[in-house]
Amino acid sequence: MNKKVLVVSVVVVVTSLLLAACGGSSGGAGVTVTLKAQDIKFDLKEIKAKANQPVVVNYVNEGTLEHNFIVKDFNVKETIPAGGKKTITFTPTKAGTFDFICDVPGHTEAGMVGKLIVEP
Ligand SMILES: [Cu+2]
Numbered sequence: 181m182n183k184k185v186l187v188v189s190v191v192v193v194v195t196s197l198l199l200a201a202c203g204g205s206s207g208g209a210g211v212t213v214t215l216k217a218q219d220i221k222f223d224l225k226e227i228k229a230k231a232n233q234p235v236v237v238n239y240v241n242e243g244t245l246e247h248n249f250i251v252k253d254f255n256v257k258e259t260i261p262a263g264g265k266k267t268i269t270f271t272p273t274k275a276g277t278f279d280f281i282c283d284v285p286g287h288t289e290a291g292m293v294g295k296l297i298v299e300p
Contacts, residue, residue: 213235214238253278
């Protein structure tokens with residue numbers, strides 16, 4: 181093997197190790213969704229996520245009422261005014277199926293509820 185080939189091989193191996201280390205420590209990219217709140221429903225019934233990976237919810241309130249986003253199991257509670265937008269980030273720490281709701285009086289009952297499905 182000549183010297184040039186050897187140097188290239190070493191660079192490739194080191195680069196692979198660095199990439200592997202990065203992928204391992206960050207735990208993956210997580211999931212990003214856009215959730216629209218309308219009067220009086222969510223446009224999504226399900227959000228799929230992975231345990232211990234961040235969930236980014238781009239919440240768009242298209243309604244004329246205030247709405248919120250609550251996942252009790254993970255202490256998430258954000259209020260979004262009529263016509264407002266908010267980016268909500270949280271990390272589910274356990275697998276399972278949980279409710280996300282809007283708890284403005286009457287809204288959960290009217291159907292502002294969905295499932296957060298967290299895979300292990
Ligand atoms: Cu609501």
